[in-house]
């Protein structure tokens with residue numbers, strides 16, 4: 001048995017994977033003001049809880065896999081940097097190993113999610129897949145020939161910070177025109193708001209009575225009413241998302257691009273125009289090398305599946 005942990009800024013979830021299903025699911029709260037040692041202690045308690053819930057106890061656990069936010073040096077299980085928790089060079093694997101006496105493997109949370117989707121979710125039929133998680137920013141994980149690609153010191157795979165518009169919008173990373181400044185949920189919401197401001201008669205207002213009520217779903221709801229403004233917003237968004245995904249496709253040419261995050265719940269409303277944008281613009285035709293563009297399947301559990309899989313592959 002392997003325990004997977006999905007570490008987050010509000011809580012950490014844990015579970016064991018048995019016959020392809022997550023069992024013994026548990027969670028603990030996490031706090032930015034806690035020291036890394038305190039957080040590691042909560043994770044150790046979480047492991048004990050998960051193991052006990054399955055009725056077999058910690059003795060039956062072979063290893064622990066963790067998906068952590070931030071920059072993670074997976075070779076050593078060290079969180080090199082996690083800005084929200086002010087972590088720097090935190091030897092997370094070492095802390096847990098010391099208290100639990102089990103091997104512990106840590107990877108970045110976006111990588112864990114990609115591995116989870118690839119092995120247990122939307123990507124099971126493909127040897128090469130890229131998971132793009134659309135949220136506040138853009139998270140990404142790359143699976144090549146069935147293996148997670150992390151780059152040197154696990155510092156690669158930051159597709160959200162690929163520039164799609166030179167001298168474009170400033171990004172927190174220091175550059176301008178990054179993919180996530182145009183294709184994240186935050187960017188979609190900002191674009192929705194500017195359309196609302198420009199047109200007081202837009203049907204967008206029916207679904208967001210004030211600007212601050214606009215969210216990632218607003219444009220899709222108004223679109224179903226045939227609203228012209230919503231159509232403009234989505235066209236704009238699809239072209240930004242499409243350009244970034246075309247770059248991904250031209251470089252890696254995965255068999256599947258998998259979209260995750262809240263917006264992926266829109267399914268075909270998002271996928272159909274995206275395919276229509278991407279397929280004719282691919283450098284190598286879709287007929288020669290078919291590439292599926294699909295939605296993630298595992299939702300918030302992708303990271304847990306992936307954390308287990310990561311430890312399993314490293315054991």
Ligand SMILES: [Zn+2]
Pocket residue numbers: 160161162171172173174175178
């Ligand atoms: Zn950036």
